Amino acid sequence: MRFLILVFLFTGFCVAFCPKNSVNNSQGDGCFSVLELATTYARAEEYCESINSFAASVHNAFDNQILLDRARYVLGAQLPSADAFWLGGYYDGSTIRWADGSPADYTNFMTGVNGSGNIVAQLQDGKWRVAAWNEQKPLACVGKYESVQCDAPCDTEWFYAKQLKACYKVVGSTNGMTWNEADTACRSAGGILTSITSDEENRIVNEIATTNMKLGKVEWQTWTGGVRTGPNPQDWRWIDGAPFNFTTWALGQPDDGKGIQNCLQVYTSVFSGEFKNDADYLTKWDDLQCDANSLNGVCKKVAKY
Numbered sequence: 001m002r003f004l005i006l007v008f009l010f011t012g013f014c015v016a017f018c019p020k021n022s023v024n025n026s027q028g029d030g031c032f033s034v035l036e037l038a039t040t041y042a043r044a045e046e047y048c049e050s051i052n053s054f055a056a057s058v059h060n061a062f063d064n065q066i067l068l069d070r071a072r073y074v075l076g077a078q079l080p081s082a083d084a085f086w087l088g089g090y091y092d093g094s095t096i097r098w099a100d101g102s103p104a105d106y107t108n109f110m111t112g113v114n115g116s117g118n119i120v121a122q123l124q125d126g127k128w129r130v131a132a133w134n135e136q137k138p139l140a141c142v143g144k145y146e147s148v149q150c151d152a153p154c155d156t157e158w159f160y161a162k163q164l165k166a167c168y169k170v171v172g173s174t175n176g177m178t179w180n181e182a183d184t185a186c187r188s189a190g191g192i193l194t195s196i197t198s199d200e201e202n203r204i205v206n207e208i209a210t211t212n213m214k215l216g217k218v219e220w221q222t223w224t225g226g227v228r229t230g231p232n233p234q235d236w237r238w239i240d241g242a243p244f245n246f247t248t249w250a251l252g253q254p255d256d257g258k259g260i261q262n263c264l265q266v267y268t269s270v271f272s273g274e275f276k277n278d279a280d281y282l283t284k285w286d287d288l289q290c291d292a293n294s295l296n297g298v299c300k301k302v303a304k305y
């Protein structure tokens with residue numbers, strides 16, 4: 001169970017909940033429950049297993065107190081005759097072995113404990129002693145969190161690409177957008193027109209532009225954050241600062257038609273018959289005049305994790 005706590009600390013976006021009828025342990029990495037039935041120790045481990053847990057191990061005074069409080073609460077009305085409850089440990093007279101395999105790093109034995117046996121905690125004072133395996137006692141179990149609720153990696157309406165640790169969103173309007181309008185829309189949504197630095201990312205941009213909002217007078221082109229920096233085909237940059245280290249230009253592109261094509265669009269779809277061979281264009285890139293106003297855009301922002 002220790003691994004869970006690391007996950008929580010490192011992401012910081014998750015909250016764990018214990019199952020009904022159980023309580024957090026002191027470390028927040030396990031849940032204690034006390035079962036209101038009397039059983040021999042031989043059956044106790046089975047009962048804990050049946051609720052997806054182990055007979056409880058105890059590793060500090062805080063956990064011992066949490067268990068004691070829980071036992072008093074649960075057993076108060078149910079088993080007024082109970083004097084102690086099983087923990088998940090065996091004491092051989094000098095060492096403790098916990099059923100869940102955790103280290104014996106804490107003890108709370110009363111003075112003068114005799115011999116060996118399974119460990120019980122007394123309801124009166126929380127002190128431990130040993131009992132014969134066939135005595136009938138209620139029992140304590142320790143289990144895992146039932147549910148871990150995490151903050152979403154992306155805000156609503158943003159598509160999460162786990163591999164790329166990024167969130168994407170389509171912006172558009174029924175009349176389409178110029179590059180500047182798409183740029184503004186992305187920034188006001190907390191992102192920036194997307195860069196594309198891998199085949200995987202190109203695939204994602206194409207996918208979300210076509211399967212999400214399809215807005216625009218013609219719905220076959222999508223703005224990215226690519227802008228021209230000079231007259232040569234390699235003179236491009238991404239406005240989010242990503243390296244321009246991957247390209248997938250359409251056939252004959254970029255051609256800087258009329259010397260005014262300074263923004264990078266993706267052929268996210270093509271009209272049937274528009275080109276001689278659609279495969280040369282579909283999902284590929286083209287330079288286009290930035291004031292062309294019939295496109296949607298894909299924005300990107302860094303995912304929370």
Ligand SMILES: *[C@@H]1O[C@H](CO)[C@@H](O)[C@H](O)[C@H]1NC(C)=O
Binds near residue numbers: 017028
């Ligand atoms: C249990 O502990 C975890 C980790 O400290 C915490 O996030 C969670 O809110 C606690 N749950 C309850 C029900 O107290």
Ligand SMILES: *[C@@H]1O[C@H](CO)[C@@H](O)[C@H](O)[C@H]1NC(C)=O
Binds near residue numbers: 110112113129
């Ligand atoms: C240990 O054994 C002695 C002698 O039989 C007995 O008086 C004492 O109560 C025992 N202690 C515990 C903690 O059971």
Ligand SMILES: *[C@@H]1O[C@H](CO)[C@@H](O)[C@H](O)[C@H]1NC(C)=O
Binds near residue numbers: 198
């Ligand atoms: C380009 O650089 C980015 C950022 O360093 C990296 O994630 C991406 O994999 C690189 N792409 C290629 C094709 O090398």
